[in-house]
Amino acid sequence: DTEVTQTPKHLVMGMTNKKSLKCEQHMGHRAMYWYKQKAKKPPELMFVYSYEKLSINESVPSRFSPECPNSSLLNLHLHALQPEDSALYLCASSLVGQSNEKLFFGSGTQLSVL
Amino acid sequence: GESVGLHLPTLSVQEGDNSIINCAYSNSASDYFIWYKQESGKGPQFIIDIRSNMDKRQGQRVTVLLNKTVKHLSLQIAATQPGDSAVYFCAENYGSSNTGKLIFGQGTTLQVKP
Numbered sequence: 756d757t758e759v760t761q762t763p764k765h766l767v768m769g770m771t772n773k774k775s776l777k778c779e780q781h782m783g784h785r786a787m788y789w790y791k792q793k794a795k796k797p798p799e800l801m802f803v804y805s806y807e808k809l810s811i812n813e814s815v816p817s818r819f820s821p822e823c824p825n826s827s828l829l830n831l832h833l834h835a836l837q838p839e840d841s842a843l844y845l846c847a848s849s850l851v852g853q854s855n856e857k858l859f860f861g862s863g864t865q866l867s868v869l
Numbered sequence: 870g871e872s873v874g875l876h877l878p879t880l881s882v883q884e885g886d887n888s889i890i891n892c893a894y895s896n897s898a899s900d901y902f903i904w905y906k907q908e909s910g911k912g913p914q915f916i917i918d919i920r921s922n923m924d925k926r927q928g929q930r931v932t933v934l935l936n937k938t939v940k941h942l943s944l945q946i947a948a949t950q951p952g953d954s955a956v957y958f959c960a961e962n963y964g965s966s967n968t969g970k971l972i973f974g975q976g977t978t979l980q981v982k983p
Contacts, residue, residue, distance in 0.1 A: 759912075786969060797958055797973035798913065811970060845912050852969045854962040855901045855920060860912035 759861035761846050767867045770836060776864045778829040778846030784859075786852030787829040789821060790845040792863070798845055804829060805852035836868045881980040888946040890977045892959035897940060899961040903971070904933060904944045906955045913958060916944070946979075954981045 759780045768774050778787065786805045790798035803811035804823040818840075820832040829846055843863040849856040882888045894902065900921040905913035919926045919933045919942075926933050932945040942959050956976045963970040 788971075795976075797976050800970065800972065803969065805968075810968060847912075849969060854969050856969055857903055857915050857918055858913075858969075858971055859915070860905075862910070862912045 759846055759848055759859050761844075761861035761864050763864055764862065765865045765867075767869060768833065768836065769869050770838070772836075773832070773834045775833065776831040776844055776846075776866075778831075778861060779827055780848040780859070781827055782848060782859065783826075784848035784850055785826055786849045786856070787823060788847040788849070788858060789829070789831055790847065790860075792843040792845055794842075802831075803852060810852065833866075836866075838868050841866055841868045877977060878975070879978045879980065881982060882949050883982050884949060884951060886949055888944075888949045888953070888979060890944045890946075890957050890979065892942040892944075892974045892977075894940050894942055894959065894961045894974065896961060896963050896972075897937075899963060901962040902933070902935060902942055903960045903962075904931075904942075905958045905960060905973075906953075907958065907976075908955045916957075949979075949981050951981050951983060954979055 762777045788803050789801040792798040800813050801815045802821045807823045818835050822830040845863045847858040847860045849858045903918045904916040906916050907913045917928045917931050917933050919935050924935050930947045934943045956978050958976045959974040960971045963972050
């Protein structure tokens with residue numbers, strides 16, 4: 756299994772809602788990542804987890820709250836988002852999180868904030 | 870084949886021609902580079918990678934060239950096919966050897982004309 760699975764594929768939420776994005780991989784990878792991608796732009800790194808510990812937070816606003824409950828799962832909890840947070844949210848995984856590893860990406864969750 | 874000397878957002882080539890997509894990276898300390906292909910509605914898909922101790926690496930129909938002197942990366946696609954139409958991103962790893970921090974370049978849209 757070489758897949759990273761993200762759910763849901765699409766999500767529409769209001770600015771007062773609380774929602775969660777989910778990501779799962781069964782490749783035995785110990786590093787997992789969240790990226791945000793606006794239309795016609797490159798993916799931008801948000802968070803990196805290595806061995807279930809947060810290792811990088813790219814100064815992401817606190818309305819985005821990541822969680823890594825175990826080595827196969829990664830969540831992104833969303834609360835009080837703004838319309839400008841509408842984007843494609845990509846999850847990725849790699850072996851352990853070192854600098855010479857390729858990342859495997861899921862297909863993303865297309866988020867719209869109304 | 871058609872090539873671009875500087876990064877251009879769009880490259881249009883005839884089916885069967887060779888394509889060359891260029892990328893300038895920013896961090897002279899980056900030691901690992903990846904090319905990704907992203908089709909509409911999908912996450913980035915790994916194409917080929919190269920470490921900083923190499924200047925060329927070949928895959929199936931693809932070649933990556935690395936020029937560390939001018940911080941330049943290129944992707945060559947031989948005999949371009951309609952299925953190669955996508956956005957291509959180069960990515961460099963900013964992190965130390967213990968921390969993966971993959972940062973993406975701006976991306977080039979490859980259009981293949983039949």
